Amino acid sequence: MAPGGLFWWIAAGVLVALELMSGTFYLLMIALGCVAAAFARIAGAGADLQFVVAALVALAAVVLLRRSRFGRRKREQASRNPDVNLDIGQTVNVPAWQERKARANYRGAAWDVELAAGEPEDAQVYEIRELRGSCLVVVASRQPKARANAT
Template identity: 50%
Template sequence: MEQAWLWFGIAGLTVVLELASGTFYLLMVALGMTAGGIAALLRIDWPLQWVAAAAVAGVAVWMLRRSRFGQRRIKVDASADPNTNLDIGQRLHVDAWDPDGQARAMYRGAEWDVALLPGESPSAGWFVICEVHGSRLYVAHVTA
């Protein structure tokens, strides 16, 4: 019976550590330790308790890995992500362009460096912000 309490105690500590880490992997390991505790309650020998704990934890981690919670998230380039940078998609007016495709324009009460995206023509008019790198706005012509 003492072995079961040991398994359940360690499983509880693992759940506390999981709450601090913010991942689900330690929770899966705690499930394995709980399985070891259940095996101890059923009076299964010590080595088989370890096998039960390892098997349940391994299967639980494998299942978590295959679920949507265990998938790696694709890194999004923050310079062109409108969810990260609220300037993406906003409009600004450019009065004149340098021959090299650079300009200065007023945006949000300040002058910003503005550059054209590849394939855009340097003509005055309204532009939409597509990317932001530092203090430089990369723009494209507004399409109706």
């Protein structure tokens, strides 16, 4: 017995609703397979061909998604990701360096500060690029007249 055309449309609708909750595009690609199977049903295809169409279209859509810019997310380490750590990109005043390390006040507390490789020690104002435990890894601020977050 061939699945009714309504089955494919309901399946596509459920997958789209789940997609809206998940935030990825993969369920949407599978929903496209269900829509293709619904059209195959309208064209008079049997149940076996409907499932084959659904699977092939969904598979092709997933493969195309994986190869697109939406399927390849750049994974950043949490210690460097400003979406995870709001301190990334903030500025800090560093009055003096000792062997590329220092102590500086940031957000009302004294922090260990380490200068990133290749950065000058004479900038005074630095931008936080990474957090390693309680150590701020900084680079010279490239913003003109940057205001340090010293409080």
